[in-house]
Amino acid sequence: MAEIIRSVKGTRDFYPEQMVLHRWLYNHIRAVSARYGYQEWEAPMLETLDLYAAKSGDELVKEQAFVFEDRGGSSVALRPELTPSLARMVAQQRQxxxxxxxxxxxxxxxxxxxxQKGRAREFFQWNLDLLGSTSVNSDAEVASVASALFSSIGLTPNEVIIRVNSRQFMEQRVAEIGVPNDRHSAVFRLIDRVDKLSESKWLDYGQKLGLNNHQITALREMLDDRNQWRNSEQLNEFFKTIDHMGVRQWFEFDPRIVRGLDYYTGIVFEARDRSNLHRAILGGGRYDNLVAEVGGEPISGTGFAMGDVVVQLVANEFGLLPEMNPCQTQILVTLFGHESVAQSYTVANELRQNDLRVEVYPDAVKLKNQVRYADRQGIPIVIVLGPDELDSGEVSVKQLATGEQSNIPMASLVDTIRMILESESSP
Amino acid sequence: MAEIIRSVKGTRDFYPEQMVLHRWLYNHIRAVSARYGYQEWEAPMLETLDLYAAKSGDELVKEQAFVFEDRGGSSVALRPELTPSLARMVAQQRQxxxxxxxxxxxxxxxxxxxxQKGRAREFFQWNLDLLGSTSVNSDAEVASVASALFSSIGLTPNEVIIRVNSRQFMEQRVAEIGVPNDRHSAVFRLIDRVDKLSESKWLDYGQKLGLNNHQITALREMLDDRNQWRNSEQLNEFFKTIDHMGVRQWFEFDPRIVRGLDYYTGIVFEARDRSNLHRAILGGGRYDNLVAEVGGEPISGTGFAMGDVVVQLVANEFGLLPEMNPCQTQILVTLFGHESVAQSYTVANELRQNDLRVEVYPDAVKLKNQVRYADRQGIPIVIVLGPDELDSGEVSVKQLATGEQSNIPMASLVDTIRMILESESSP
Known part of the structure; x- marks a missing residue:
């Protein structure tokens, strides 16, 4: 036998078993987003390289994006993130x-x-954004929706924490240390790596950026000061509003959070598992210039993105991923042979018209094999339609959980099935 | 103002207005698929070029697929179709x-x-497949699910027809005309183009393939013979089963349907609008060798793919696309100012905990503007929380449809809101 052709590294196969979990996550996201009045939208997956250039940060565009020339010779990218598409679409329909x-x-x-664990090359992302409001209330709102999703899937602040900072406040603090304005982006990248690099490598990196020892020491001290947010009006307001929203317990100030993307301008935040075993679950913040940068009339925005991989790893760690059977079929109608094909499909048809989920076994194999298939799938009811049953105008209804089997006249079949399904779903 | 960065040609932007229709289609697809016992799955969007090479047909792979080298130097393709991924995944987990x-x-x-109209470079597709059964019942089943989707969105056999043929039967007919075996694929491509090329161009194409005049004339006659299916046991059985399934009115035999993909081996079918204004709505058929061709243990398959573009054009033509408001918010809570932020968010929180969909206006702009926003969005209820209301322990509830406004004690707010929503949803 030839070797089976492989999948592309970093992509995932969603068999029905994985797909029900994917839908489970989507359904929570959908319900939570709707509860706060958010509307679903979608951008193209292919965008021009120009859309990302100089806005998303060099690492994302130059090192991580899948970029290629299409057959017409244009440079296109498989989207590495959604916010630039959001900015483009809002700019186009601004009026x-x-x-x-x-x-x-x-x-x-x-x-x-x-x-690696928690990271795929092809992944899904929940994006949620609020545009057209400059108030910190909006930052607090999107962050609170993130916490609502965590609650919805059963996580608590004991397992997950959302760390918050302000880019403006950090600008001010970094300026106080004596870093000139044109070095601020570089210093933000330095801050972003404080937990990713060893102490000595981090110090080297700081020196390479032209910081003197005094500045590096001051920066290092600043990054350990958990109370400085009280000096920021913006952060004070953020935490007050988050408190009003009833979700203060999910949030804490962290001066090390600056987020890697260049377009953030205000409040920034990221969520992690408390024990820091995984990458960030989600990250976001305010981007007040992005729509103008893609060529639109200026409009403020704030939002976040959550990948599908880490949140499911964390949920799994705490036993929160549900056991779900991808098979939702309620009834298998068996197929006896050529002479009864008509009856099997007629019965199935009638049941489906009564909103029941029904499969017909497509081949006239041994009845035992058909029943075994239903049993393995977890289909609770099998309807047997053989020559005996056809002669008598009845069908045989078998409940796989109990093995009970009884002959039911065709006329009362739907009612009987409903009764069985109701009794099986009640405890 | 700079020019707004453009989207990639052939991609589509789904604003919330378009997205609700996308979801509408998805929800019909989901419900119909589940009613027949089908389980949702998903493949990667990136696959190796090898997966498609020599299986999907030259046109699709060499001319239409987006193929590129990833940063590691491997040739990957953005999937142009799903069936090869299905074959790969089934082969991997066959046991x-x-x-x-x-x-x-x-x-x-x-x-x-x-x-062009009905065609995008980035599009969505519904794929539905039944594997592990060789019987014509299975071909009839997947085809009947296609017709069930049409019914579900309100189409009837007056608007849409599903045309059916058999590759085996055509092989036999083409052999009878005297075409040698090694020319059959080429002749199938000729048949596939009979309605796409002018008569003279089609004749030229036939001669180029090495057919003599006698063969071309015989082929042409054969393609007009609508009754020859009665000579095919397979097609007889197909139409009999489709009849048992109660959907015979959606189907007809058409000798011109052979489908373009090389991997089809048995029954093939495609759906079109009756007036032939559009491209095929969906197409499918049996592929009994594909899993083995990607390196797996042989297993039969049959299924179809439906793009999202043409079906929506056809549905729109017959007035079947629903008018849907992407805003599903039930209540807007207004924001008066700093002193009432706490109350606005507390009220919103309580309503959400009672499963209501609620927005808080994020900025303390003029009340008139907040109400106008709700009106434009189609949000039916506005809760006004000003200093007067706060002093009295009541909130003001305004119904935008009627203009009615009344002060409600906080304690009975949820009940009042529910009553209003119920009265508005009843006719």
């Missing part, structure tokens, strides 16, 4: 959109990173 | 899967074709 906009989306993204 | 498999999927695909 007709009724602000504030509350939009969410769940779709595939691609980044060429080394595949 | 643990409980056959027959009934799987469906809805996701994005890419083909570099000239964008």
């Amino acid at each position: 007709t959109l009724n602000v504030p906009l509350r939009w969410w989306s769940f779709g595939p993204f691609w980044r060429y990173e080394r595949p | 643990t899967l409980n056959v027959p498999l009934r799987w469906w999927s809805f996701g994005p695909f890419w083909r570099y074709e000239r964008p």
Whole structure:
């Protein structure tokens, strides 16, 4: 036998068993987003390279994006993130959109990173954004929706924490240390790596950026100061509003959170498992210039993105992924042979018209094998239609959980099935 | 103002207005697939080029697929179709899967074709497949699910027809005309183009393939013979089973249907609008060798794929696309100012905990503007929380449809809201 052709490294196969979990996550996301008035949207998965260039940060565009020339010779990218597409679409319809906009989306993204636990090259992302409002209330709102999703899937603040900071506040602190304005982005990248690099490598990196020892020491001290947020009006307001929203317990200030993307301008935040075993579950913040940067009339935005991989790892760690049978079929109608094909499909048809989920076994194999198939799938009811049953105008209804079997006149079949299904679903 | 960065040609932007229709289609697909016992799954969107090579047909792979080298130097393709991925995944798990498999999927695909009405370069496709059964019942079943989707969205056999043929039967007919075996694929491509090329161009194409005049005339006559299916046991059985399934009125035999993909081996079918204004709505058929061709143990399959573009054009033509408001928010809570932020968010929180969909206006702008926003969005209820209301322990509830406004004590707010929503949803 030839070798089976392989899948692409970093992609995932969703068999029905995995797909029900994917839908489980999507359904929670959908319900939570709707509860806060967010509307679902979707952008193209292919965008021009120009859309990302100089806006998403060099690492994402130059090192991680899948970029190629299409057959017409244009440089296109498989989207590595959604916010630039959001900015483009909002810019295009700015005049007709009724602000504030509350939009969410769940779709595939691609980044060429080394595949590892919690990281795939093709992954899904929940994006949720609020545009057209500059107030910290909006930052607090999107962050609170993130916490609502965690609650919805059963996580608590004992397992997950959302860490918050302000880019403006950090700008101010970094300026106080004596870093000139044109070095701020570089210093933010330095801050972003404080937990990713060893102490000595981090110090080297700081020196390479031109910081003197005094500045590095001051920066290092600043990154350990958990109370400085009280000096920021913006952060004070953020935490007050989050408190009003009833979700203060999910949040804490962390001066090390600056987020890697260049377009953030205000409040930034990220969620992690408390024990820091995994990568960030989600990250986001305010981006007040992005729509203007893609060529649109300026409009403020704030939002976050959550990948599908880490949140499911964390949920799994705490036993929160549900056991779900991908088979939702309620009834298997057996097939005896050529002479009874008509009856099997007629019965199935009638049951389906009564909103029941029904399979007909497609081949006239041994009855035992048909029943075994139903049993393995977890289909609770098998309807046997053989020559005996056809002669008598009845069908045989078998409940696989109990083995009970009885002959039912065709006329009362739907009612009988409903009774069985109700009795099986009650405890 | 700079020019707004453009989207990639042939891709589509799904604003919330378009997204509700996308979900509408998905929800019909999901419900119909489940009613027949099909389970949702999803494949990667990136696959190796090898997976498609020599299986999907030259046109699809060499001319239409988006193929590129990833950063590691491997040739990968954005999937132009799903069936090869299905074959790969089934081959990989062949031993643990409980056959027959009934799987469906809805996701994005890419083909570099000239964008035109009914055709996008990035599009979505519903795929539905039944594997592990060789019987014509299975072909009839998947075809009947296609007709069930049409019924579900309100189409009838007056608008849409599913045309059916058999590759085996055509092989036999083409052999009778005197075409040698090694020319059959070429002649199938000739048949596939009979309605796409002018008569003279079609004749030229036939001669180029090495057919003599006698053969071309015989082929041409054969393609007009609508009754020859009665000579095929397979097609007789197909139409008999389709009749048992109660959907015979959706189907007719058509000798011109052979479908373009090389891997089809048995029954093939495609659906079109009766007036032939559009491209095929869906197409499918049996592929008994594909799993073996990707390196797996042989297993039969039959299924179809339906793009999202043409079916919506046809549905729209017959007025079947629903008017849907993407805003599902039930209540807007207004924001008066700093002193009442706490109350606004507390009220919103309580309503959400009672399963209501609630927005808080994020900025303390003029009340008139907040109400106008709700009105434009179609949010039926506005809760006004000003200093007067706060002092009295009541909130003001305004119904936008009637303009009615009344002060409600906080304690009975949820009940009042529910009553209003119920009265508004009843006729």
